[in-house]
Amino acid sequence: MRPSQSLSELTARLLLQLQNVFKIERPAAIIGHGDTTTCFATALSSFYHQVPFFHVEAGLRTYRLNSPFPEEFNRQTIAPLAFHHFAPTAVELENLMRGGIPSRHISVTGSTVHDSVDYILKKHPVEMPDQGRNKPLVVTTLHRREAADSLKNSLRGVRAAALERSDAHFVCPVHPGPSVQAAFNEVLSDLDNVTLMEPMEYPLFLSLLMRSSLVVTDSGGVQEEATFLGKPVLLARQETERRDGLESGLVRLVGLGKDDLQQSILAGLRGTDVIHPTPATKYTPPASEMIAEEIERAIS
Amino acid sequence: MKSIVIIIGTRPEAIKMAPVYLALKKRLGDSVRLVSTGQHKELLWQGPKFL
Structure with a gap:
């Protein structure tokens, strides 16, 4: 930008x-x-x-x-x-x-995103990023414009969950916006089990989603991609206008609050929540x- | 033949429109153009590069 x-x-x-x-x-x-x-x-x-x-x-x-x-x-x-x-x-x-x-x-x-994901995963062999091999992986992308004020608060929820689940690894591709970068650095950069990184090339990002246990995002696009791959999504927004994953129960709206996010991440990782990985969406x-x-x- | 122009500006648009571009090109050939406005410069071309 x-x-x-x-x-x-x-x-x-x-x-x-x-x-x-x-x-x-x-x-x-x-x-x-x-x-x-x-x-x-x-x-x-x-x-x-x-x-x-x-x-x-x-x-x-x-x-x-x-x-x-x-x-x-x-x-x-x-x-x-x-x-x-x-x-x-x-x-x-x-x-x-x-x-x-x-x-x-x-x-x-x-949605044409299904064509893209399908095509890319067929064409590009899945390369796994090194971070957090053999650990439950939480992929976190948070950056929306209207959420700017509450971003740090949401990240504090991620931080609290990461501290409690030191056995899990949190990978955060961070949007290039300066205020977003600053918020992630301030709240999360000192934790060993959190990796902050530049936005990844798309096939690599899809690979990361594929091996994740849980996806935390405020992006409707990531919501679509993750649910197409059968991954549970915690959607840190007040509402969603996208249908992908809602009916299947893969997507849970969790709001932007610190405690909501923390509890939802912990529950998602315990697998005790309503959300469970299911086979990827039927491709029509x-x-x-x-x-x-x-x-x-x-x-x- | 007049052109058909696809206009994108961000990475999600690039990713989601790439298959539309390919499908149109298959039918209509070189009259199909892809234009980037550069709304998000550094994010944009990661999508099409892999298609």
Whole structure:
């Protein structure tokens, strides 16, 4: 991330950059993903240039405009700008229809993350990181924008659990944001059974997830990847708009508080909690193929 | 033929859109383009590199 990049600067820069893409490419269709500011600016630019915008991972909602911030706003404003919506499940289809989008403009495809994980794990032999071999492994990624104030508090919960379970190893790929780095260093860097590291290359991160006993995260993406691999997830958020793992009982919302996190991690490691590793999610027809087919049909 | 442009800006987008890019390219060939806005610069290219 650029140093102290404000949302206003980012959005303005994106709109100007994207204008060049429209000028140079004269595209017949534009495709964007999810709820980032990039996707919002892309949808808006597509509308300004009157080029059909196809939205992948559409229809996620918390219905609280400020949470997650600014992603929920992005989602709600992308929807009326999109020509076609690719919803991961029937839940997102329903959200979109509730927002007045006609069903003929929506396809339910599943999540493309499953295609990515499946593909990468087939193509790249699993290399195990060295830390904590033969020990229960807890993978921890915490960094969300709206959680910044409470991040240290959450990390104190991780710390307390790590102190109590010195037989387990905690691996934390730490987001490059300076405030996130500072918080992890302050709270966790002195513990022998905690490894703080740079964000890992993706296949290595998936390998790490594969051999973990428990995943502690505030990332919806990691939630999806971990549950696809059949791993129990403690989701340190107030709510989640992603369905992956909820029905299977793999995902537990634990909030951001120190004590909640500590107790949930200890319970998760004891295996006495409701969460248990289950076989990885059933892999159904590739979402990306369905999306490509629909786009080809729409532009021809 | 006019181009089809996929626009990404962060690592999760790169990871999740890579299979869409590959699937589209299989059908529509070189008219499919992938553009990065660099919203998260250092995180971005780790995804596609492995695909």
